Amino acid sequence: MRALWMVLIGAAAIGIGAAQQDAKAFLRQVQQKYRNAKSWEMKIDITIETSFGDNSQKIRSISTVAMQTPNLMAVKIEASPPAPAREVYSDGETVYEYIPSAKQYIKRPAPPNFDGANRYLLGNAGILIGLLNEDLEKFDANVKIQFHGTQTVSGKQTRVVEISEKRGDSTLNLKLYIGAQDKLVYRAEWNQTTRMQQGGQGNNQAPLRAATKAVADIRYLSFDKPIAATRFRFKPPAGAKEVQPVPQQGQGGLP
Numbered sequence: 385m386r387a388l389w390m391v392l393i394g395a396a397a398i399g400i401g402a403a404q405q406d407a408k409a410f411l412r413q414v415q416q417k418y419r420n421a422k423s424w425e426m427k428i429d430i431t432i433e434t435s436f437g438d439n440s441q442k443i444r445s446i447s448t449v450a451m452q453t454p455n456l457m458a459v460k461i462e463a464s465p466p467a468p469a470r471e472v473y474s475d476g477e478t479v480y481e482y483i484p485s486a487k488q489y490i491k492r493p494a495p496p497n498f499d500g501a502n503r504y505l506l507g508n509a510g511i512l513i514g515l516l517n518e519d520l521e522k523f524d525a526n527v528k529i530q531f532h533g534t535q536t537v538s539g540k541q542t543r544v545v546e547i548s549e550k551r552g553d554s555t556l557n558l559k560l561y562i563g564a565q566d567k568l569v570y571r572a573e574w575n576q577t578t579r580m581q582q583g584g585q586g587n588n589q590a591p592l593r594a595a596t597k598a599v600a601d602i603r604y605l606s607f608d609k610p611i612a613a614t615r616f617r618f619k620p621p622a623g624a625k626e627v628q629p630v631p632q633q634g635q636g637g638l639p
Contacts, residue, residue, distance in 0.1 A: 406531065407529045407530045407531045407545050407546075408520055408529045410531075410543065410545065410562070411520065411529060411545055411560075411562075412520060413567055414516065414560075414562055414567045414568075414569065415516050415517070415520075417567050417568070418513065418516050419516075419517075420608075421607060421608040422452065422453050422608055422610075423450075423451060423452035423453065423606070423607075423608060423609060423610065423611050424450075424451060424604065424606060424607045424608065425448070425449065425450040425451075425604070425605040425606045425607075425611065426448075426449055426509060426602055426603065426604050426605060426607075427446070427447070427448045427449075427602070427603045427605065428445075428446070428447050428448075428449065428507075428508045428509060428512075428600055428601070428602050428603075429444070429445075429446045429600070429601045430444070430445050430446075430508050430598060430599065430600040430601075431443070431444045431598065431599050431600075432444075432445075432596065432597070432598045433595075433596070433597045433598075434594075434595070434596050434597075435593070435594070435595045436592065436593075436594045437592045437593065437594075443464055444464060445461060445462070445464045445467075445507075445508060446461070446462045446464075447459060447460065447461040447462065447507045447508050447509070448460045448605075449506055449507060449508070449509040450605075450611055450615055450616070451498065451506060451509070452610075452611050452616070453497070454496060454497045455474055455476055455494050455495060455496060455497050455498065456474060456475065456476055456611075456613070456616040457472065457473065457474040457498065457505060457506065457616060458471075458472070458473050458474075458615050458616050459471065459472040459473075459505070459506065459507050459509075461507055461508075463485075468483055468484075468485045468486070469483070469484055469485065470482065470483050470484075471483075471484070471618075472505055472507070473616055473617065473618035474494045474495075474505065474616060475494070475613075475616050475617050475618070476494055476616070477493070477494055478491050478492070478493065478494055479491065479492050479493070479494045479495070479505065480618040480620075482618065482620075482624070484621075487621070487623055487624045487625060488624065488625050488626075488627045489618075489620060489624055489625075489626055489627070490626065490627055490628065490629045491626065492629060498510070498513070499517075508600065511600075512569060512572065512600070512602070515558070515560075515572070516569070526549050526550060526551050527547065527548070527549045528546075528547070528548045528549070529545065529546070529547050530545075530546055531543060531544065531545060531546070532544040532545070532546040532559060534564070535561060537561045537570045537571045537601075538570055538601070538603065540563050540566075540570055541563070541564050541565075542561040542562055542563055542564060542570055542571070543561075543562050543564050544559055544560070544561055544562075545559070545560045545562060546558070546559050546560075547559075547560070553578055553579040553580070553591075554576070554577070554578040554579075555576070555577050555578075556574075556575070556576045557573075557574075557575045557576075558572065558573070558574050558575075559571075559572070559573040560572055561573075568602075568604060568607065569602060570601070570602055570603075571599070571600065571601050571602065572598075572599075572600045572602075573597075573598070573599050573600075574596070574597070574598040574599075575595075575596070575597050576595065576596045576597075577593060577594070577595045577596075578593070578594045578595075579591040579592070579593055579594075580592050580593075580594060
């Protein structure tokens with residue numbers, strides 16, 4: 385009986401390992417599709433809830449993002465109080481950031497691409513692209529990648545890929561809802577919790593819980609199709625004033 389039990393455990397472990405490899409292989413295909421795409425235009429509706437102890441906050445941001453390689457971009461972000469609506473454009477030579485309510489804009493030389501630190505210019509879309517550019521082979525044994533069933537999102541049949549990690553007092557869970565046929569991400573759900581001891585080691589107070597939950601729904605207006613160059617141009621509206629950027633951690637921004 386013990387020998388049979390050990391065989392069953394071994395078979396289950398092999399099955400789990402194979403399922404992880406299948407999910408990872410599927411995610412690699414998704415990554416490759418985005419890396420090969422020359423252009424895309426998407427609308428992202430993201431809600432973020434944060435809590436720290438008894439304090440909580442909820443914000444919602446809706447943005448429309450168009451991008452064409454290597455460095456053409458147009459972003460419109462709706463107002464999300466206290467942050468105002470803003471627009472960002474790159475025509476390949478110059479980046480313009482414009483706040484309509486203040487009628488102010490700044491400009492700076494365009495970066496050669498939107499990789500690495502330049503991804504912030506893409507707004508919420510930059511978060512998605514950053515996730516899809518992760519090197520899956522660098523994840524350690526604490527990170528699990530597996531399928532989590534299927535679900536219909538915005539009329540699309542999706543496969544749910546779950547990436548989870550537990551490290552110390554922190555847990556992270558990310559679910560990507562990916563089109564089974566077109567391999568596009570239609571929803572992303574992020575949950576992260578951390579327990580922090582109050583007052584240092586040996587303190588008897590209950591630990592504080594910090595949590596972040598984010599849900600992003602993504603609608604594609606086009607994918608890997610040419611976009612007119614006029615889409616990425618910015619002409620300052622009448623009365624708009626150019627202001628100088630205020631450096632913030634190495635990056636400029638409107639006051």
